[in-house]
Amino acid sequence: MDNLEEKMEKLKKAGDIHVQVMKEAIKLVKPGAKLLDVAEYVERRIVELGGGVAFPCNISINEAAAHYSPCYKDEKVFSEGDVVKLDIGVHVDGYIADGAVTVDLSGSYGDLKRASEDALKSAINEIVPPMKVGEIGAIIQEVIESYGYRPISNLSGHVMEKYLLHSGVNIPNVRESSKEYIDVGDIVAIEPFATEGAGQVVDGSERYIFKFLRV
Structure with a gap:
């Protein structure tokens, strides 16, 4: 180890x-x-x-x-x-x-880009672990909405572990009442998404990313 x-x-x-x-x-x-x-x-x-x-x-x-x-x-x-x-x-x-x-x-989309970038910077600056993931989502949501856009609620960041991209703890882009939290020592990917649309994504028809598991 x-x-x-x-x-x-x-x-x-x-x-x-x-x-x-x-x-x-x-x-x-x-x-x-x-x-x-x-x-x-x-x-x-x-x-x-x-x-x-x-x-x-x-x-x-x-x-x-x-x-x-x-x-x-x-x-x-x-x-x-x-x-x-x-x-x-x-x-x-x-x-x-x-x-x-x-x-x-x-x-033409400078503001849209800045909304996500500023949400990321704000979340990083305001994280004080241990911290509930919903509090991080609230920070992201507030910044994106201040630009007049919507955060995408069904895409999220995540905690990573060694050889494990998604460890099971997600970092939302909106306020949530989740009891999950990040702690000192966690490796975190924060992934704000801002949109002019409805604030949710749907699955596309093309799928080219796969994960192989040993059984």
């Missing part, structure tokens, strides 16, 4: 790789570029820098809020006017860095 210092070193390395790859990937998201080319670059680059791919690179466009990953021979390309969500996961010996950015190719 890793001691605390080793754990922190591996988390920091995963985070450093994540930051570097994300910076490079953002520059590749432009009209005419293939989603698959960006995803393959991201995953290859993570490995080149000494990390592992924690989950397939997610590239979700416009009304697709999250969890689309281009498949083999996918011919989809970015277009002018697209709002792109780029979600990358890196691990080092199972310790995971999970983060996403919004790339606005239209130049």
Whole structure:
């Protein structure tokens, strides 16, 4: 078992790789570029820098809020006017860095992007563990609504453990009365989603992300 210092070193390395790859990937998201080319670059680059791919690179466009990953021979390309969500996961010996950015190719959704970014910053700044997850959701909701948008209530952040992206504790984007809480030492992915729509997502028809379990 890793001691605390080793754990922190591996988390920091995963985070450093994540930051570097994300910076490079953002520059590749432009009209005419293939989603698959960006995803393959991201995953290859993570490995080149000494990390592992924690989950397939997610590239979700416009009304697709999250969890689309281009498949083999996918011919989809970015277009002018697209709002792109780029979600990358890196691990080092199972310790995971999970983060996403919004790339606005239209130049028209700056406020929408800022709503999510400011909600994330506010949540990070105001977390004092132990803290109920519903209190974090309330912070996120308040910031997003202050911009005139709605938080997406059925997407959430999550607590991560070694080799486990979703440990079972979710971080909501709205006020909740849940008794679950985060504590000192937890590794947390906070994932605010702001929308002009109804504030809920529905499942799409394309499914290309799978998890294999040993039985």
